[in-house]
Amino acid sequence: MRNAAVPDIVIRRLPLYLRTLRQLRREGWQTISSEELAQQLGSTAAQIRRDLSYFGRFGKQGYGYSVAALIRELESVLQLDRLWNVALVGYGKLGQAIAHYRGFAPNGFRIAAIFAKNPEHVGQIVNGIVVLPETEIERVIRELDIRIGIIAVPAEAAQEVANRLVAGGVRAILNYAPVMLHVPPEVTVREIDPISMLQSMTYYLREDGYPSQENGHATTVPHLKATIAAEKHQVPS
Amino acid sequence: MRNAAVPDIVIRRLPLYLRTLRQLRREGWQTISSEELAQQLGSTAAQIRRDLSYFGRFGKQGYGYSVAALIRELESVLQLDRLWNVALVGYGKLGQAIAHYRGFAPNGFRIAAIFAKNPEHVGQIVNGIVVLPETEIERVIRELDIRIGIIAVPAEAAQEVANRLVAGGVRAILNYAPVMLHVPPEVTVREIDPISMLQSMTYYLREDGYPSQENGHATTVPHLKATIAAEKHQVPS
DNA sequence: TGGTGTGAATACTTTCACAGCC
DNA sequence: GGCTGTGAAAGTATTCACACCA
Numbered sequence: 001m002r003n004a005a006v007p008d009i010v011i012r013r014l015p016l017y018l019r020t021l022r023q024l025r026r027e028g029w030q031t032i033s034s035e036e037l038a039q040q041l042g043s044t045a046a047q048i049r050r051d052l053s054y055f056g057r058f059g060k061q062g063y064g065y066s067v068a069a070l071i072r073e074l075e076s077v078l079q080l081d082r083l084w085n086v087a088l089v090g091y092g093k094l095g096q097a098i099a100h101y102r103g104f105a106p107n108g109f110r111i112a113a114i115f116a117k118n119p120e121h122v123g124q125i126v127n128g129i130v131v132l133p134e135t136e137i138e139r140v141i142r143e144l145d146i147r148i149g150i151i152a153v154p155a156e157a158a159q160e161v162a163n164r165l166v167a168g169g170v171r172a173i174l175n176y177a178p179v180m181l182h183v184p185p186e187v188t189v190r191e192i193d194p195i196s197m198l199q200s201m202t203y204y205l206r207e208d209g210y211p212s213q214e215n216g217h218a219t220t221v222p223h224l225k226a227t228i229a230a231e232k233h234q235v236p237s
Numbered sequence: 238m239r240n241a242a243v244p245d246i247v248i249r250r251l252p253l254y255l256r257t258l259r260q261l262r263r264e265g266w267q268t269i270s271s272e273e274l275a276q277q278l279g280s281t282a283a284q285i286r287r288d289l290s291y292f293g294r295f296g297k298q299g300y301g302y303s304v305a306a307l308i309r310e311l312e313s314v315l316q317l318d319r320l321w322n323v324a325l326v327g328y329g330k331l332g333q334a335i336a337h338y339r340g341f342a343p344n345g346f347r348i349a350a351i352f353a354k355n356p357e358h359v360g361q362i363v364n365g366i367v368v369l370p371e372t373e374i375e376r377v378i379r380e381l382d383i384r385i386g387i388i389a390v391p392a393e394a395a396q397e398v399a400n401r402l403v404a405g406g407v408r409a410i411l412n413y414a415p416v417m418l419h420v421p422p423e424v425t426v427r428e429i430d431p432i433s434m435l436q437s438m439t440y441y442l443r444e445d446g447y448p449s450q451e452n453g454h455a456t457t458v459p460h461l462k463a464t465i466a467a468e469k470h471q472v473p474s
Numbered sequence: 475t476g477g478t479g480t481g482a483a484t485a486c487t488t489t490c491a492c493a494g495c496c
Numbered sequence: 497g498g499c500t501g502t503g504a505a506a507g508t509a510t511t512c513a514c515a516c517c518a
Contacts, residue, residue, distance in 0.1 A: 015436035042417050046489055053501055061495045062498045079439045097334040107432050147442050172438035180279050188441050190434040195344050197427040199252035201409035202316045204425050205384050283511055298517045299476045
């Protein structure tokens with residue numbers, strides 16, 4: 001199974017595992033079973049074991065997984081054991097919020113270039129870098145060897161920006177614009193679209209009982225059971 | 238097939254269809270085939286036809302779909318032909334950005350209540366509404382009969398906020414906090430997590446050719462083919 | 475003729491259940 | 497005894513391909 005193509009849906013879950021494992025480490029867990037991890041995540045033990053099995057045999061029978069070791073393995077698989085430079089395009093309200101977001105750095109992402117269309121924004125200094133005009137995208141991306149772009153421009157400008165990013169060498173795009181981007185197959189795109197998410201949730205908000213949702217439709221973890229007995233896994237605190 | 242439970246994955250695609258159809262309408266399209274719509278969306282004609290068939294027979298053979306009529310059908314299915322009040326919890330950087338986002342209103346969502354923990358924020362007036370303390374969540378949600386909540390608080394506070402929202406009667410949550418929420422099955426949750434998205438994309442950013450991505454792994458639409466011949470569908474402009 | 479709606483086939487994903495190992 | 501890793505089964509989702517219709 002090793003080396004066979006790993007389904008993208010599995011890849012998307014790994015960051016959630018990683019996030020949870022890091023939290024568990026902060027809480028002092030040394031070891032965790034797939035069942036316990038599944039509880040936290042609202043997933044299932046079998047799914048977690050299957051997902052991890054694509055990459056290796058990280059567990060120990062009768063014992064579970066070492067939290068610290070599994071974190072290292074996931075970081076390695078996802079290539080998170082290095083720093084990634086990111087280009088941000090768009091410096092309107094949304095772009096500015098992204099530029100000032102403090103969550104990138106602790107996760108190994110650094111906004112290394114910012115591009116704006118508005119001449120008032122160009123030249124501003126943000127986090128020590130100068131905001132550049134969008135005409136510079138290809139050149140700067142190539143010079144800084146950037147592989148990841150974030151698009152925070154209006155929908156009608158997004159495809160053109162994507163084209164430039166790709167032309168410069170970007171192979172991963174986080175797209176905040178409400179439009180489907182057309183990119184070559186070697187480029188990965190993930191969409192962030194709060195409006196679509198709200199619009200799909202309203203489907204379930206009927207007063208009458210239909211569509212019945214009694215079994216849930218699998219969006220998050222079932223309501224909290226008991227707190228997991230953690231003692232045996234924790235280092236004495 | 239009508240009335241059988243519709244898969245959630247289908248429901249999640251409907252807003253994307255709607256968004257594209259509205260754009261086509263703006264451009265003057267009167268009619269569209271599943272094949273043409275699929276091109277725009279980077280989907281397939283068969284998938285679009287199957288998805289729509291869960292809700293009715295909206296097309297006409299040899300002709301396609303009426304853009305205006307299909308928009309109305311989708312709005313009806315998703316219950317977007319009304320205004321939805323939304324509660325926003327959290328008024329830090331992210332919460333403020335959400336509160337000032339101009340994209341909700343034109344899509345039928347209105348932030349009708351804002352809750353903050355920080356006493357400096359409580360009492361401020363934003364878009365004509367007063368920022369309230371988080372202790373008021375249940376009462377206000379119930380009084381305003383709000384069904385949708387947006388969580389924009391730190392991860393460690395998110396579960397408690399979710400509990401209060403649900404206690405007040407919320408049945409749909411858009412969660413910006415990087416943590417899996419535990420909610421009862423009648424509540425829908427959608428996650429917005431840019432960090433996880435970046436962290437999953439780095440998997441594909443290997444310099445060596447592995448994991449081979451030559452076939453793509455289905456994240457967006459294949460690179461633009463020809464522009465669709467639109468003339469026959471358009472009203473003369 | 476051109477394009478829908480949908481059974482049937484295929485492909486993908488999750489879950490079961492258990493041999494095997496610590 | 498307890499828990500992993502994984503074949504095999506079950507469950508979902510997508511795609512094919514064509515009868516049918518305007």
